[in-house]
Amino acid sequence: MKYGIIGAGAMGYRYGVMLQENAGVDVDFIDTWEPNVEQVRSQGGVSVARDHENRHIVPINIFYPEEYTGHPDVWIVFKKQMQLAEELERDSKAGIFHDDQYVFSAMNGMGHFEKIANYFPADHIVCGSAMIATRLDGPANVDFMGAVDSEQMHMARYNNAKPDETVQAIFDDFTKAKLGPIFSDEWKGMCMSKVVFNAVTNTLCTMFEMQMGQFIEYDGVREMSAQLFNEAFDACERAGIHLIETRQQETDSVITVSKAYKYHYPSMYQDFSKGRPTEVDYINGYIAKIGREHDYVCRTHEFVVHEVHMAEMMRKYHKPAENTADAQTTEKAGANA
Template sequence: MKYGIIGAGAMGYRYGVMLQENAKVEVDFIDTWEPNVEKVREQGGVSVARDHKNRRVVPINIFYPEEYQGHPDVWIIFKKQMQLDEELKRDAAAGIFHEDQYVFSAMNGMGHFEKIAKYFPAEHIICGTAMIATRLDGPADVDFMGAEGAEEMHVAQYVGTKPAEVTQKMMDEFKKAMLNPIFAEDYLGMCMSKVVFNAVVNTLCTMFEVQMGQFIEYEGVPEMARQLFNEAYDACERAGIHLIETRQQEIDSVTTISHAYKYHYPSMYQDFSKGRPTEVDYINGYIAKIGRENDYVCRTHEFATHQVHLAELMRKYHQK
């Protein structure tokens, strides 16, 4: 199948390049960040490294929405939650969406599938989560973190519990791309399992401005994780959401994933360190929202959300 990547950022490049190089499928990239598009065109592709090594330029096709004339079978969307509405409006206005197309997204946080459903039939929406660390160090400059073959991801239908024909074909090509997809029957439980993980690792690494390997050095991390996970699981259980991992599996994953990506700064910190708004409202804030909607107050998640927003505000006093 042919793929179109909406959002040529860290994860968009990761999926697109791996599909293009490993699965040998056709991939087009759509982006609206002018420095990124023009840098790709200037250097003849995107500059790719893995764990800071073996940097090379990978030729890709990149377009602004208004100039795109292609017709992918599946769109892959990786935008920041705060940017998604405007991106989809611009893409729709450019006429690049078609009735026969499917769409896949494995963005951080929650809320994006509802936005995507304004433009695609629910039956054509494929949900995903990705335990894949990637850095965008500048326009057209990306670093794939972690050993080759260590990628982990899940896929689920937005509607239904079995993979549709297009979903199965996509997963087969994702396997060839070495993205290692696993199918889950319940998209909500799948997505919330990743949200609650990010609510610990992404948020705490951002608060203390540390890499994941530095974060896990503290012997109290498992207990901190347990407190945040217990709140999140209690809220989800009250909402009838059943996560695909147990509480203990989530706690254990904090240790294993942090060691596996020890030199990685999570995406929330990458945004924070560059003066951009973070996605904390779609992660810890979303968990707190679920709690309040079901008569349960997630006090630690609410406090963490306020802490990140306070840190965002305080950046103005630390500008050089």
């Protein structure tokens, strides 16, 4: 099958390059960020490294929506939550969506599938969640974090039906791409499990401007995580959302995943450090919203939403601190290259 990537950012590049390089399928990239598109074209592709090492150029095809005339079988969508509605509207006006196409997305946060459903029928939407860490260090400059074959993701249909022929083919291509797909029976609990995880690691790492490995150095991480997880699970249970992991499994995963990606800054911090709005309203804020809708107040989640927005406000007074551990890691990688 042929794939089109909407949003050539960190995760868009990760999925597209791995599909192209490992599964041997045709991939086109659609992006609206001009510096990114033009840098790809000027350097002959996207610059890819893994854990700061073995950087090389991977040739790719990249287009603005208005100039694209291809017809992929499947769109893969990776945009920031705040940008998605405008992106989909622009793509639709450019005429790149067709009735026979399927769409997959594993974006952070919640709320994107409702937007995607304005352009694609429910039985053509495949929901995903990905435990795959990636950094976009600049236009057309991406770093795949984590060891080879460490990628893991889940996928389920938006209508919660069994996989049809096309969905199975997507799963097979993701397997060949070494993205580590696992089928789930129900999309909402699957996706909320990732949201609940991000509501701990992304948010706390952002507030304290730290890598995941630095985060778990603190002795109180399990206690802090359990407090946030317990609120999130309580809210989801009241809403009838059944997560695919238990409270204990979520707490344990904070340690194991942070060890595996110890040099990684979560995507929320990457946005924060570059002066962009964060997705905290679609992560901790979404959990708090579910709670309020079901007569339960997630006080800790509501509090950390305010803390992140306060940290965003403070950027007008000082820039985010340079992380010395990251600088040392980059310097070491450069010396080994």
